[in-house]
């Protein structure tokens with residue numbers, strides 16, 4: 001397989017949401033047809049929420065669908081910052097299995113990461129799809145610069161999740177995280193990135209052209225990947 005990064009552009013966020021929801025639905029249907037079930041990782045944050053709301057309207061055999069967050073902020077379940085809480089509100093009523101990767105808040109983010117990695121062993125791998133967002137600082141999932149950056153990018157292939165302390169802490173959610181590792185992300189069957197705004201577009205374009213030498217986590221994650229990557233963008 002070779003790297004194939006394709007950009008998809010839309011006029012506005014509503015069009016982006018329709019397209020992203022349609023693509024995720026297609027992956028889920030194909031996986032259920034092929035293997036009887038689908039396992040996907042979905043980005044947290046705010047950008048993809050309209051796409052998830054559209055996806056939840058799709059007629060799917062939801063009880064065959066397992067969803068994990070691509071990353072989690074280490075906060076109690078139910079907290080406004082909790083990625084899995086947002087996913088659960090949307091997809092649990094449909095019958096999907098939405099799996100928290102950080103079942104309870106803790107001060108020990110490294111242990112939380114090891115527990116999440118252990119939970120991953122219970123899932124069918126590879127993921128059928130990994131949906132990622134990108135922050136204005138170039139982070140993706142919760143792969144941030146900081147003391148755990150190298151482990152997130154270059155840790156053992158079998159370590160699919162780990163604990164991360166971003167440095168600097170992102171102002172919109174200044175907490176420790178658990179994230180899929182680069183290895184966990186790039187072993188998915190497909191990668192879908194959903195972003196809005198000119199600033200994030202520029203970050204991603206720069207990151208892709210810089211490749212493995214990029215100062216941006218998204219550049220380091222995408223460098224030399226061997227899976228299809230679709231980047232969906234709207235202003």
Ligand SMILES: O=C1O[C@H](COP(=O)(O)O)[C@@H](O)[C@H](O)[C@H]1O
Nearest residue numbers: 043044045046047133134135141
């Ligand atoms: O902190 C996070 O940020 C990114 C981007 O979020 P957005 O709100 O700017 O779309 C997100 O993809 C990630 O899952 C989340 O934990």
